[in-house]
Amino acid sequence: MxxxxxxxxxxxxxxxxxxxxxxxxxxxxxxxxxxxxxxxxxxxxxxxxxxxxxxxxxxxxxxxxxxxxxxxxxxxxxxxxxxxxxxxxxxxxxxxxxxxxxxxxxxxxxxxxxxxxLPHALETAPARINAQGVMWQWQFSYPELGDLGSTGVLHIPAGKPVDIVVTSGDVIHSFWVPRLTGKIDAIPGRENIIRIQADRPGSYQGVCAEFCGRGHTEMRFQVRAHAPEEYESAVLEAAE
Known part of the structure; x- marks a missing residue:
């Protein structure tokens, strides 16, 4: 066998x-x-x-x-x-x-x-925008363009680097726009700076990347990149 x-x-x-x-x-x-x-x-x-x-x-x-x-x-x-x-x-x-x-x-x-x-020094200093995380939303203001208040949408000029000064009004959050830059923590009482730049005009999504409570998943925002000549008018219009 x-x-x-x-x-x-x-x-x-x-x-x-x-x-x-x-x-x-x-x-x-x-x-x-x-x-x-x-x-x-x-x-x-x-x-x-x-x-x-x-x-x-x-x-x-x-x-x-x-x-x-x-x-x-x-x-x-x-x-x-x-x-x-x-x-x-x-x-x-x-x-x-x-x-x-x-x-x-x-x-x-x-x-x-x-x-x-890292936001290294450049020959021409980039524009600066303040971003404050507060449960559960992001508030953006543009001190270089005057006292325009804040808006829930981040406006930036396309094709140019922009420094975002990130902080928090309550707990630790994290600022992140995956398609445009890395992430950085928003810490109460501290200012962290992250550089952001969009290649072309368009709309991009950002999120809070640090668990911050029951509203964490809804703590999203939009980044709207405008042509450089349209940037200031877009911010002024959004602040009205």
């Missing part, structure tokens, strides 16, 4: 299966890369920096995952693969050397990006 022995899949078959899985996962991930609150659909230079950092982290993790799956596949289709290498060397090379090379590069790039996001 002949005993049936299961056939192990070939390396080519295993690699093909893994490739299909990665393609499907990539499609699912990329399907969520756009939208009004997507950091992966930037409309400003600072948001583009954040998106670039995300992609660098993403593809690094994909490469690392692919390497681990390739090693797993080799062990599966070729039992005993790697047995000539001592376990201590697997730990040293795989657990210390490889992360020791990859992680410092990613951390260094993240620190470099974070430094570029």
């Amino acid at each position: 002949t005993r049936w022995v299961p056939q192990m899949p070939s390396i080519k078959t295993t690699a093909s299966l893994l490739l299909r899985v990665l393609v499907i996962l990539s499609i699912l991930v990329l399907a969520g890369c756009n939208g009004p609150l997507s950091t992966l659909d930037p409309s400003g230079p600072r948001a583009a920096m954040v998106a670039m950092l995300w992609w660098a982290m993403f593809w690094s993790s994909v490469a690392l995952f692919g390497l681990m799956m390739a090693l797993l596949a080799l062990v599966w289709v070729r039992p005993g693969f790697g047995s000539k290498l001592a376990p201590s060397k697997w730990i040293i090379y795989g657990g210390l050397v490889m992360p020791g090379i990859l992680l410092p590069v990613l951390v260094g790039y993240a620190l470099y990006t974070g430094n570029r996001l």
Whole structure:
């Protein structure tokens, strides 16, 4: 009586299966890369920096995952693969050397990006707008344009950097316009500055990114970027 022995899949078959899985996962991930609150659909230079950092982290993790799956596949289709290498060397090379090379590069790039996001001094000082978070809304005022009061919509000139002076009137909030810039906390009694810029005129959504109570999910606002020649008139009209 002949005993049936299961056939192990070939390396080519295993690699093909893994490739299909990665393609499907990539499609699912990329399907969520756009939208009004997507950091992966930037409309400003600072948001583009954040998106670039995300992609660098993403593809690094994909490469690392692919390497681990390739090693797993080799062990599966070729039992005993790697047995000539001592376990201590697997730990040293795989657990210390490889992360020791990859992680410092990613951390260094993240620190470099974070430094570029800071509101460094420019030859021409950017316009300044005050943003105050109060449960559960945002209030914006434009001191450089006169005593215009405040408005629930943030108006900015397109194509120009603007410094937003962020503070809070009660608890800690967080100012975030995903498609235009990073995020920064709004802290009572403290002023934090974040630079924002839109590539072109349009409307963008902003949110509070720090849980601040039962109305947190409704603490949203709009950013309207206007052509530079229309900016002041838009602010004056909104303040009436």
